[in-house]
Amino acid sequence: LAKTTQPIxxxxxxxxxxxxxxxHNNIATNDYITWYQQFPSQGPRFIIQGxxxxxxxxxxxxxxxxxxxxxxxxLPRVSLSDTAVYYCLVGPFSGGYNKLIFGAxxxxxxxx
Amino acid sequence: xxxVTQTPRYxxxxxxxxxxxxxxxxSGHRSVSWYQxxxxxxxxxxxxYFSETQRNKGNFPGRFSGRQFSNSRSEMNVSTLELGDSxxxxxxSSLAESGGALGKETQYFGPGTRLLVL
Numbered sequence: 150l151a152k153t154t155q156p157i158x159x160x161x162x163x164x165x166x167x168x169x170x171x172x173h174n175n176i177a178t179n180d181y182i183t184w185y186q187q188f189p190s191q192g193p194r195f196i197i198q199g200x201x202x203x204x205x206x207x208x209x210x211x212x213x214x215x216x217x218x219x220x221x222x223x224l225p226r227v228s229l230s231d232t233a234v235y236y237c238l239v240g241p242f243s244g245g246y247n248k249l250i251f252g253a254x255x256x257x258x259x260x261x
Numbered sequence: 262x263x264x265v266t267q268t269p270r271y272x273x274x275x276x277x278x279x280x281x282x283x284x285x286x287x288s289g290h291r292s293v294s295w296y297q298x299x300x301x302x303x304x305x306x307x308x309x310y311f312s313e314t315q316r317n318k319g320n321f322p323g324r325f326s327g328r329q330f331s332n333s334r335s336e337m338n339v340s341t342l343e344l345g346d347s348x349x350x351x352x353x354s355s356l357a358e359s360g361g362a363l364g365k366e367t368q369y370f371g372p373g374t375r376l377l378v379l
Contacts, residue, residue: 183367192265192351192370193304249294249353249368251304
């Protein structure tokens with residue numbers, strides 16, 4: 150599985166856009182990039198998944214450059230409720246390999 | 262559609278006892294995975310079950326075991342509990358659809374069972 154590197158923590162203010170970048174230099178051809186959000190004492194919640202270019206849903210956008218060695222999760226206009234830990238995962242999430250390897254994640258603190 | 266449910270939500274046990282945790286996956290999901298989360302080690306994969314068979318296993322001692330039933334519900338058991346087993350135990354389910362798009366398998370997590378070993 151490709152190892153990921155992301156910042157340990159980030160601070161932001163309500164209403165700002167937050168971009169969290171994840172490095173995955175040895176990503177494999179069949180690897181997808183997935184982001185999860187976790188609040189204290191809760192299970193991680195799936196945010197977004199992508200393979201290349203840009204993916205957008207109602208919660209976030211995911212930008213993946215052509216070389217796929219990094220990815221950026223973009224959270225538009227954050228609120229206090231976006232304070233959480235964000236995990237970037239890279240792997241072949243196909244049937245037969247549902248073994249997610251979580252790193253330390255990025256602890257995002259949103260301030261008033 | 263109902264999400265992943267886990268019971269019980271909270272549990273207190275003493276050293277040496279055993280515990281069984283239960284997980285009901287999202288309807289139609291065939292794969293169930295278990296994870297342990299502690300402040301020191303973070304989120305760690307325990308094992309995964311698919312069609313009542315364990316097909317992936319993490320690096321945990323044999324005291325940790327699990328099983329899956331024909332309706333995809335899963336249980337995990339920890340025997341001879343140690344203080345270090347105190348953790349949030351999370352269950353996640355996914356479709357594991359054969360023939361599905363390679364690499365596109367999202368796991369959905371339950372709220373977890375908080376286990377405290379005294």
